[in-house]
Amino acid sequence: xxxxxxxxxxxxxxxxxxxxxxxxxxxxxxxxxxxxxxxxxxxxxxxxxxxxxxxxxxxxxxxxxxxxxxxxxxxxxxxxxxxxxxxxxxxxxxxxxxxxxxxxxxxxxxxxxxxxxxxxxxxxxxxxxxxxxxxxxxxxxxxxxxxxxxxxxxxxxxxxxxxxxxxxxxxxxxxxxxxxxxxxxxxxxxxxxxxxxxxxxxxxxxxxxxxxxxxxxxxxxxxxxxxxxxxxxxxxxxxxxxxxxxxxxxxxxxxxxxxxxxxxxxxxxxxxxxxxxxx
Amino acid sequence: xxxxxxxxxxxxxxxxxxxxxxxxxxxxxxxxxxxxxxxxxxxxxxxxxxxxxxxxxxxxxxxxxxxxxxxxxxxxxxxxxxxxxxxxxxxxxxxxxxxxxxxxxxxxxxxxxxxxxxxxxxxxxxxxxxxxxxxxxxxxxxxxxxxxxxxxxxxxxxxxxxxxxxxxxxxxxxxxxxxxxxxxxxxxxxxxxxxxxxxxxxxxxxxxxxxxxxxxxxxxxxxxxxxxxxxxxxxxxxxxxxxxxxxxxxxxxxxxxxxxxxxxxxxxxxxxxxxxxxx
Numbered sequence: 001x002x003x004x005x006x007x008x009x010x011x012x013x014x015x016x017x018x019x020x021x022x023x024x025x026x027x028x029x030x031x032x033x034x035x036x037x038x039x040x041x042x043x044x045x046x047x048x049x050x051x052x053x054x055x056x057x058x059x060x061x062x063x064x065x066x067x068x069x070x071x072x073x074x075x076x077x078x079x080x081x082x083x084x085x086x087x088x089x090x091x092x093x094x095x096x097x098x099x100x101x102x103x104x105x106x107x108x109x110x111x112x113x114x115x116x117x118x119x120x121x122x123x124x125x126x127x128x129x130x131x132x133x134x135x136x137x138x139x140x141x142x143x144x145x146x147x148x149x150x151x152x153x154x155x156x157x158x159x160x161x162x163x164x165x166x167x168x169x170x171x172x173x174x175x176x177x178x179x180x181x182x183x184x185x186x187x188x189x190x191x192x193x194x195x196x197x198x199x200x201x202x203x204x205x206x207x208x209x210x211x212x213x214x215x216x217x218x219x220x221x222x223x224x225x226x227x228x229x230x231x232x233x234x235x236x237x238x239x240x241x242x243x244x245x246x247x248x249x250x251x252x253x254x255x256x257x258x259x260x261x262x263x264x265x266x267x268x269x270x271x272x273x274x275x276x277x278x279x
Numbered sequence: 280x281x282x283x284x285x286x287x288x289x290x291x292x293x294x295x296x297x298x299x300x301x302x303x304x305x306x307x308x309x310x311x312x313x314x315x316x317x318x319x320x321x322x323x324x325x326x327x328x329x330x331x332x333x334x335x336x337x338x339x340x341x342x343x344x345x346x347x348x349x350x351x352x353x354x355x356x357x358x359x360x361x362x363x364x365x366x367x368x369x370x371x372x373x374x375x376x377x378x379x380x381x382x383x384x385x386x387x388x389x390x391x392x393x394x395x396x397x398x399x400x401x402x403x404x405x406x407x408x409x410x411x412x413x414x415x416x417x418x419x420x421x422x423x424x425x426x427x428x429x430x431x432x433x434x435x436x437x438x439x440x441x442x443x444x445x446x447x448x449x450x451x452x453x454x455x456x457x458x459x460x461x462x463x464x465x466x467x468x469x470x471x472x473x474x475x476x477x478x479x480x481x482x483x484x485x486x487x488x489x490x491x492x493x494x495x496x497x498x499x500x501x502x503x504x505x506x507x508x509x510x511x512x513x514x515x516x517x518x519x520x521x522x523x524x525x526x527x528x529x530x531x532x533x534x535x536x537x538x539x540x541x542x543x544x545x546x547x548x549x550x551x552x553x554x555x556x557x558x
Contacts, residue, residue: 049339050329055442060328060530129534157450160439163334171436171454178450251339255408277556 015235016041017226018077020068023051024249024256025159025196026083027263029106032223033081034245037230041243043075049250049274052159053086054128054195061130065091069099071275075246079229081222082106085127085194089134102229107136109221110192115145117214118190122149124183124213126205127194129154137192151186155179155195162197163259168204176201177208184209192216200263248273294514295320296505297356299347302330303528303535304438304475305362306542308385311502312360313524316509320522322354328529328553331438332365333407333474340409344370348378350554354525358508360501361385364406364473368413381508386415388500389471394424396493397469401428403462403492405484406473408433416471430465434458434474441476442538447483455480456487463488471495479542527552 017033019026023046030044045068047053053061065087069080080095081104082088088105095103114123125137131154138150157175166172183191191213193199199217206215245268249256252272261267296312298305302325309323324347326332332340344366348359359374360383361367367384374382393402404416410433417429436454445451462470470492472478478496485494524547528535531551540546 049335051334055330055532055534056328056530057532129532133533156439156443157436160435164435171450171457174453175450251335253334253336253408254412255334 014041015079015230016043016076017079017081018043018045018069018072018075019081019083020045020047020065020072020087021083021196022046022053022064022086023048024163024259024263027260028196028199028219029081029083029222030247031264032219033226036223036227039243040230042245043072043077044245044247045071045273045275046247046249047275048252048256052128053084054130054156054159056086056130058090058130058134061087061090062094065095066098067275067277069095069103071248071273073099073101075248077101079226080104081226083196083219083222085196085218086130086134089131089136104222104226104229106196106218106222107140109225110194110216110218111137111140111144113216113221114190114192115141115148117216118145118148120187120189121145121147122151122186122188122190124180124186124188124191125150125152125194126155126158126179126183126191126198127152128159129156131194137194149186151183151188153179153183158201159195159197162200162262165262167200172201173204173208176204180205180208184213188213190214190216193218247271250274293320294358294509295322295355296358296360297322297324297348297351297354298360298362299324299326299344299351299366300362300475301325301332301343301365302327303442303538303542306539307475307478307498308360308362308501309526310543311498312505315502315506318522319509321524322351322356323524323526324350324552324554325526325528326554327531327535331407332363333409333435333438335365335409337369337409337413340366340369341373344374345377346554346556348374348382350527350552352378352380354527356380358505359383360505362475362498362501364475364497365409365413368410368415383501383505383508385475385497385501386419388504389473389495389497390416390419390423392495392500393469393471394420394427396495397424397427399466399468400424400426401430401465401467401469403459403465403467403470404429404431404473405434405437405458405462405470405477406431407438408435410473416473428465430462430467432458432462437480438474438476441479441541444541446479451480452483452487455483459484459487463492467492469493469495472497526550529553
């Protein structure tokens with residue numbers, strides 16, 4: 001059957017979900033998928049050799065996303081999840097045109113959730129500069145909720161703060177407060193964490209946003225979307241009690257395993273692999 | 280003649296200096312070269328498509344540095360300056376082995392200057408995680424100044440703070456203070472700014488370090504080294520009153536020209552170009 005995610009799925013085939021991200025941030029999506037679909041095998045690719053995607057242009061992001069997704073398809077993935085907001089903002093249509101597998105991404109389910117949660121129709125977005133510049137949220141949200149107002153704030157310091165491990169540090173709290181101030185001034189009632197790294201800062205973000213602002217975590221939303229899709233398409237869950245997962249990164253430093261542990265809450269084996277260049 | 284920088288130079292040839300960096304930080308080196316050698320043409324390459332080099336492994340950095348340097352040689356550069364500390368730490372010998380032009384880099388002249396300036400032989404290094412992990416400064420400094428002690432501090436947040444333009448912000452002052460505290464506890468008397476972005480934070484760094492700590496700016500040191508080399512080798516300075524310069528970046532976003540202006544103090548034309556991949 002043809003799905004709205006852009007391609008067919010064979011209900012008798014063994015499902016393998018491929019997740020890619022600009023780096024290690026996509027492990028927040030992996031964590032949610034493992035929690036919701038523990039018996040479906042996953043293959044992850046983090047483009048740590050070219051991370052971050054945030055400050056890069058749409059042209060280069062389309063190229064990188066296509067290389068990343070093809071790498072996963074070559075390793076048996078028949079469902080693709082774009083965990084990176086920057087790539088999702090710029091490259092989803094490109095991937096749907098070029099690849100013959102369903103493509104999920106973090107933006108659309110977050111838009112839907114934010115539109116459900118908001119009472120006043122005033123929604124804040126925090127993300128990298130690329131995600132904010134792409135204007136994907138201000139474009140999509142009013143299509144789902146007519147008249148909704150979207151206010152954006154690029155937060156380039158939050159990714160390095162997470163990777164530094166300063167999840168509750170004084171410096172982090174001050175910077176989060178500074179970034180959220182203009183959004184609070186606009187009286188938002190819903191806030192989308194528009195970058196895979198941000199769920200690790202959710203406690204500080206919730207504290208500085210205040211209890212009245214509801215937070216949308218795209219990692220959770222996309223994982224629920226994939227689960228619903230598998231149920232709708234009568235895909236049998238795998239028989240094994242525990243699935244085999246594979247985690248690839250394009251560069252592996254001595255610091256990488258510790259960062260991944262911070263995201264996933266446990267250690268996993270990381271394998272270095274480089275996708276083929278398109279040129 | 281054979282030089283210690285690893286290759287020959289023809290004193291009658293027209294000099295063109297090629298500078299490469301992981302991104303826009305190398306413009307601090309360009310600024311110093313323009314100030315000291317205003318009539319020598321420059322060609323710059325900033326690998327903004329793959330920036331930052333800081334968190335990446337030595338293997339991948341050698342590959343990127345070789346691609347970047349070859350790109351500059353193809354565009355007529357006959358002297359190469361590695362402006363990126365991460366690349367200089369990992370890839371200088373590789374470039375000297377593979378390329379037939381003199382290779383300058385930011386680390387060696389900074390080591391020499393720090394060893395000249397220190398009175399107590401206690402030298403601090405701030406840099407990216409890659410530069411710190413490479414241990415290039417702790418290895419080289421005691422070779423120049425026997426018994427010297429080197430104390431290092433990785434500062435992953437300073438690059439995004441500079442690119443955010445928060446050069447004197449409260450958040451920046453707090454973070455700089457936090458990073459410098461362990462080095463001050465070690466009673467350093469000299470501090471090397473081991474990353475091209477850091478000269479833009481020099482006022483805050485000097486304030487938080489205190490007046491007694493002398494600061495070494497590698498951008499200045501490498502530019503003086505290149506100037507001394509050209510004089511030693513009787514290279515005629517170019518006849519033109521003003522030289523033609525070329526500035527290439529591998530990715531160009533709407534934000535890039537403003538960041539470059541911040542580094543260089545003036546606007547320049549940026550051209551997008553991608554070096555050939557080695558594989």
